[in-house]
Amino acid sequence: MTMTTHDLAGFVAQANEAVQQEEQRLNAADAKLGDGDTGSMLRRVLAAMAKVDVAGAAGLSEAAMALAQAAMKETGSSLGTLVATAAMTFAKEAKAAGNRIEADDMGRVVSAMCDAVASRGRAATGDKTVIDSLDAIARALSAGPATLAGAERAARDALDAFRALPCKVGRARMFPEKSTGADDPGMLAIALLLAQGPRAEA
């Protein structure tokens, strides 16, 4: 199945709806060791992205690029900037693929997004950040079947697996004893926003 700008629009709309439910939960996760703004920031960023006329864009790449720009205009926060980075990488991949992304391409695409986020964030897998979620999702999609449900499961499993580990980036690394046992707010965000997403095949 080929991904369309409508699929992308639907994905953003679902994530936008989900974040409205989960805002406070995400803020609370961030407040434990960070500044407590993950949920409110993501809510604002997704609202801005949801305002983009994604479905009306000329192609997947243009649509994703417009989403990246909307996110970047809205915030300069870490996670918001990484969301924009991921969207921009999707746009690049779509452009390289002549605006045709198949379900089977998604493993490779998410892997490229993961690399770009790691390089922008100067962090690596194992640091307990969104990078570990993206890495897990990329691996699950590559192994197949490449479905949103599979991505969601991978994000949840990564969240569960990393919960017991200490965080290694940002201010949270100062408190390994406190971060151990707690969810990373960015990883939690990916799991929650995918969970509420459309169950259709990506």
Add this chain to the structure above:
Amino acid sequence: MTMTTHDLAGFVAQANEAVQQEEQRLNAADAKLGDGDTGSMLRRVLAAMAKVDVAGAAGLSEAAMALAQAAMKETGSSLGTLVATAAMTFAKEAKAAGNRIEADDMGRVVSAMCDAVASRGRAATGDKTVIDSLDAIARALSAGPATLAGAERAARDALDAFRALPCKVGRARMFPEKSTGADDPGMLAIALLLAQGPRAEA
């Protein structure tokens, strides 16, 4: 009966005890239209005055002058400065009288204190301030008998008489409708501190 430095020391000690009881009541009276510090300021000033070795002074005038200086060192607030002014005037009167003040002199002495306070405060009788209390006390003492009980009664009567009138100095004059019916904190202070004073003849 001739006034001694012991009488003066006793008077200060009694007023100091009284103000510890009445601090909050005086603050509350001032808080209605002023800055709410009359009680706390007077408590500090009287504590400083009570530390002066009044009974050991060479004479009444020296004792009163030391009291005035202690008050002046402690505060530059309106009422505190007027207390110092009154004490200094007492010192001047005592000096002029060769350090002998009789009960029958007290009407004249308080009248001089009242004039000095009015001139320092640039206010007049009828403004609803300590001037009106001093004026009432001076008149009562002059009419005789010149007792502390008479002074106290005069201070109380003045307080009662002025309650229904509007205040004409300080910030309180901005709110004639609010000051009408309320006690002036300075007048209240005189009434309360005299009330707890020694009942012996002045």
Add this chain to the structure above:
Amino acid sequence: MKKLLNDPSAYVEEMLAGLVAAHPELTLGGESGRCVALAEPARSGKVGIATGGGSGHLPLFTGYVGQGLVDACAIGNVFEGPGAQSCIDAIRAANGGAGVLCLYGNYGGDRMNFDMACEMAGMEDIACETVLGADDVASAVPESAEKRRGVAGIVLLYKAAGAAAEEGRDLAGVAKAARKAGAATRSIGVALSPCRVPTADAPNFEIGADEMEMGMGIHGEPGIWRAPLAAADTVADEMLDRLLAELSPGRGSRVVPLVNGLGATPLEELFILYRRVAERLADAGITPVSPLVGNFVTSMEMAGASLSLMVLDDELEALIKAPASCPFWRVAA
């Protein structure tokens, strides 16, 4: 309203010790030990300017001791006037032989103590003039303007008088400039939250979680009205309207606007207020000159702001723009 302090009764002494340690150009002294002056003694032949007031309002009063501003400052306890001894100390320190202008806010205790000090100064043959800051329109009706309290506008009076003294005017001339500056200046404040005096164990007043009080005094004395907290533009309009109504500057006038923070209000919010003030002045055809936005006169950690306007003529504009510098304010040459 938690405080970083040691002994509440040592608050002023320790503050002064830190102030002069951080500012070696200032010196603390006088018989009272409560007088801050320029370390370099007052220039001989220049009219001196002495000020003073209670503590708890920094940068006011002490912070304006500097070149082209004030020469010496008498320091009282928190929210209490300075004692007469510190007032005479300040007058002596400011005296360069050409007389001293006592320029301070119109508060009972301050006035009484400076009056006493001026009487003492007279006995020492130091000529004194007194000008009172009385810019707070909320503290008395226009008909009894002489009874008004002084608030943030005094900073502009310091500037005008300081420049006049620096120019070499005589005592009468400096006092005249200060009076003219005072006549051209009005202020009004709005309080959002109380503050706590170090020796007290409770805030100095109570105010509802969604209330503000227009015209409240800087010690927490009741103002003109209390109302639900309004939008910044509404607050700015209300303050501006009252000042314009009294000063009635015509189209083409030039005014110094001063948006002052009372302590805990972020600078960001003072700029939001100023944005509206500037807009409104432009609409009225009034030109803002040397605008000031910041914490110039505070009430400890009180939240809120005040607005002052000074209407300029050529003389006042030159005085306001003359070079000056002190720890907390500077006008470049």
Add this chain to the structure above:
Amino acid sequence: MKKLLNDPSAYVEEMLAGLVAAHPELTLGGESGRCVALAEPARSGKVGIATGGGSGHLPLFTGYVGQGLVDACAIGNVFEGPGAQSCIDAIRAANGGAGVLCLYGNYGGDRMNFDMACEMAGMEDIACETVLGADDVASAVPESAEKRRGVAGIVLLYKAAGAAAEEGRDLAGVAKAARKAGAATRSIGVALSPCRVPTADAPNFEIGADEMEMGMGIHGEPGIWRAPLAAADTVADEMLDRLLAELSPGRGSRVVPLVNGLGATPLEELFILYRRVAERLADAGITPVSPLVGNFVTSMEMAGASLSLMVLDDELEALIKAPASCPFWRVAA
């Protein structure tokens, strides 16, 4: 934590409008509309200095755009990094043809966006160097000092780098001076009360009525420990001890002490802290140079303070003492 604002989502835009209205020497522009620069364009041939960061910390960051300090500033939302577009706007505005030093605090979002902007600048042939303020000893152990956040110490880095650029050093030389300044500077803060971000309806953290938190981040991130509020001298000692332990300045050293208020703490109390700092430095045979006491880097209306120390050598001392001026700070010639 009541606020004087209109629409919370217009907070930054309205603040900036007020800022440039009050300071005509500054201009607001760039494609993002979120770049403040000197109205007079960057001197040709001088290395430019660009900075940036979230709003809510005034005078930081925007307030340090001035002669001998920073040339341009990218402005983010309250407590969020500046977007990449405003970062490239600031780099372009700061560019006088000799390259641009990007000097800002070590926060994830800020770094990512400046990194993107530097990549864009590379495509426009603007040479960029990056130096990060990372002075907060509470934000990482000494072994991972490169991960530390930047707090009030960045003001001293601006001063050193700004003076180096003003002197005519090349980009590598200016970056070297900034790095050296950074290596010599450490800070630590103590928070007493939270603040409220304009779009939030609650304070950003909770703290007991008698508690303080040592080392708390300027956005309210947990610090090293929370304890009952201590006396000012105890707090000063605790902060100073941690900084001295890392910097180990010997007897005879010269240091710049910076006692900074986080927003709602009265200047009086900062001086009380400084009094103790000066006393302790004197006991240790260390000379304070150009001490700074005031609100230089805030967190809206948070109560608390930070202490920074920069250990000087002759080069740094000359850079710190070189003339400079911006809306909120000035070093006289």
